[in-house]
Every structure is written in C-alpha cells, then in structure tokens.
Amino acid sequence: MKTSFSKWSWTALRMLLGGILLYSSLYKIHSPAAFAHQIYNFKLLPVWAINPVAITLPWLQFISGGALILGLGTQGASALILLMMLTFQSAVASALLRGLNISCGCFESGGNPATWLSFGRDFLILLLAAVVFLRERKRATL
Amino acid sequence: MIKQAALFLALSLGCGALRQLAPNGLSWMGRWPTSSTSAQEAYTMMTQEGDPAFVDLATAIRLEESKAAFFIDARSLADYKAGHVPGARSLPFYELDTTREKALAGLPMDSPLVLYCEGIDCELSIFLGRELKKFGYTNLKIFYGGAPEWKNAGLRMEK
Numbered sequence: 553m554k555t556s557f558s559k560w561s562w563t564a565l566r567m568l569l570g571g572i573l574l575y576s577s578l579y580k581i582h583s584p585a586a587f588a589h590q591i592y593n594f595k596l597l598p599v600w601a602i603n604p605v606a607i608t609l610p611w612l613q614f615i616s617g618g619a620l621i622l623g624l625g626t627q628g629a630s631a632l633i634l635l636m637m638l639t640f641q642s643a644v645a646s647a648l649l650r651g652l653n654i655s656c657g658c659f660e661s662g663g664n665p666a667t668w669l670s671f672g673r674d675f676l677i678l679l680l681a682a683v684v685f686l687r688e689r690k691r692a693t694l
Numbered sequence: 695m696i697k698q699a700a701l702f703l704a705l706s707l708g709c710g711a712l713r714q715l716a717p718n719g720l721s722w723m724g725r726w727p728t729s730s731t732s733a734q735e736a737y738t739m740m741t742q743e744g745d746p747a748f749v750d751l752a753t754a755i756r757l758e759e760s761k762a763a764f765f766i767d768a769r770s771l772a773d774y775k776a777g778h779v780p781g782a783r784s785l786p787f788y789e790l791d792t793t794r795e796k797a798l799a800g801l802p803m804d805s806p807l808v809l810y811c812e813g814i815d816c817e818l819s820i821f822l823g824r825e826l827k828k829f830g831y832t833n834l835k836i837f838y839g840g841a842p843e844w845k846n847a848g849l850r851m852e853k
Contacts, residue, residue: 581713584720592726595815603724607713611706619702628698692695 562687563623566630569684570620572677573613573633580610594643595652612636620684627692630685637678644671727814733839736814746823746834749808751847754779754837763806766797768818769841777851779810779844787811787818790825806833813842 580587588606591597597605612632619629644666713719727736737748749757757763758779765782767774774784785797801807807826811819819836826834837843845851 583718584713585718588720588724599724599726599728602726603720603722607710607720607722608706611709611713612703615702615705615709625698625702627695628702631695632699632702689695
C-alpha cells in the first residue's frame with residue numbers, strides 16, 4: 553500500500569510540474585513578439601539570438617511539460633525543465649542585481665516588474681523541477 | 695536522457711518554424727536596439743502605431759527653454775531626485791496609480807507633455823504615454839534620448 557501511495561504522489565508531482573510549464577508556455581506561443589520583448593529587456597542575449605529563442609523556447613516548455621503529464625520521455629523532459637528553470641532564475645537574479653526595471657512590455661501597462669518576491673515564488677518551481685528530475689534519474693537506474 | 699532532450703529540442707524548433715506561418719508570427723531576425731543605436735532608431739523599434747511622437751534633443755531643448763511644454767520624468771523618484779530636466783515633474787511609471795493626480799495637477803488634458811526616461815535602455819516613457827493616452831491626454835510626445843542624452847549634451851540637470 554505504502555509503495556503504491558508514494559508512487560501516486562510522485563506521479564502527481566510530475567504532472568503538477570508539467571502542468572505549470574505547459575500553462576506558462578501558452579501566452580508565449582500566442583504572442584511571440586511580446587515574449588521576445590521580455591527577453592530583450594533582460595539585456596543578456598545578443599540581439600540576433602533574441603527572436604530564435606523567443607520562437608523555440610515556448611515550444612520546448614510546451615512539449616516537455618506535455619511529456620511530463622503524459623509520462624513520455626520523462627528523463628529528458630525533466631532535465632530540460634530543470635535547465636530552463638536554472639537559466640531563468642539566473643537571468644532574473646542578474647537583472648535584479650543589475651538594478652534593471654524588468655517590465656515585460658507584454659501588456660499595455662508594461663506588466664508587473666520582476667522582484668525578489670517573484671524570484672522566491674519561481675524558486676519553488678525550480679525546487680520542484682530538481683526533485684522531479686532526481687526522481688526520474690533514480691527511477692531509470694533502478 | 696540526452697537523446698530524449700535532443701528530440702524535444704528538434705520538435706520545438708519544428709513547431710516554432712510552423713508557428714511562424716500563423717498570424718502574428720515573429721521573424722527569426724529581430725530588430726532590437728544596441729548601445730550604438732540612435733535614440734530615434736530605438737524609438738522606432740520599440741513603439742507601435744498610435745504611440746506618442748518622437749522628440750529629438752534639439753526640439754527638447756527648445757521646448758524647455760521656451761517653457762512650451764511640461765516635461766514628465768517616468769523614472770523612479772530616486773532617479774528623478776538625482777538629477778532631472780529643469781522644471782520636470784516626477785511621475786514614476788510603476789507608481790502611476792498613486793502619484794498621477796498630484797504629478798499632473800493643474801494640467802488640462804490638452805497640455806503639451808514631453809515624457810522621458812533613462813534613454814534607449816528604458817521604455818517607461820512609452821508605457822507611460824500609452825497609459826496617459828487612455829486617461830485622455832491628447833498632446834503627448836516622447837523625448838526618447840531622455841536623461842542621459844540631456845546630461846551628455848552638457849545641459850543643466852536640476853536636483
């Protein structure tokens with residue numbers, strides 16, 4: 553019984569992470585120009601790289617999130633998600649440390665600025681990604 | 695694991711390429727300002743149809759000297775206090791809701807307003823322009839070179 557319960561909770565965690573990624577990819581897929589603007593605001597990538605990243609990254613989120621939900625290729629998907637979250641958190645931290653006013657420019661109002669509070673919230677997602685990734689790796693070697 | 699990740703990446707590239715063909719697809723080559731972009735070029739890249747018109751440095755100087763327009767500083771209050779265009783009012787974009795009434799007190803909707811921010815790295819003047827337009831202000835312009843261009847021209851900054 554116990555093993556079956558923990559198996560289900562692992563599945564739930566994996567699907568939760570997949571759901572978050574999938575959900576957050578939707579508006580970026582819908583409005584690639586707004587997402588490109590967001591990337592530009594971080595002032596980290598060379599200008600030639602901004603649009604290709606804005607075009608590809610949302611789909612990477614969508615596909616790896618979907619893979620976690622469906623339970624397909626979960627090792628690769630969780631590794632990609634962990635990598636994306638690490639990159640994203642580093643970018644936000646660097647922007648906050650540089651004192652940039654990161655406003656996405658995705659809505660007329662310019663959206664909400666990134667703060668250490670939003671950084672903390674996203675850190676929880678990073679932790680979730682790390683836990684799921686380690687679990688999937690372990691499962692593969694069993 | 696690596697194979698799975700590579701497959702997902704390839705799929706993403708494919709989906710992204712297909713998405714390009716749908717409405718509001720993004721071109722692979724973007725046009726974004728760099729440090730060598732002029733204020734007017736950067737303004738063109740970052741604005742859209744219906745945004746307030748561009749004002750260059752020479753015009754900004756003329757408007758300030760003749761007091762023919764009110765300058766509005768979209769940066770934070772701290773940046774404003776560190777030095778702003780003489781006579782400018784502070785209206786930080788992120789404090790718009792709480793400071794708007796006081797900052798724009800006594801200005802009719804058709805007052806000539808020149809919005810500025812921290813040069814081509816800062817779009818808050820554009821965002822502010824869009825918001826003020828919604829509030830009904832009709833005579834808005836953007837001095838996109840902003841505080842850095844003013845300062846670098848050796849013009850007086852008020853503290």
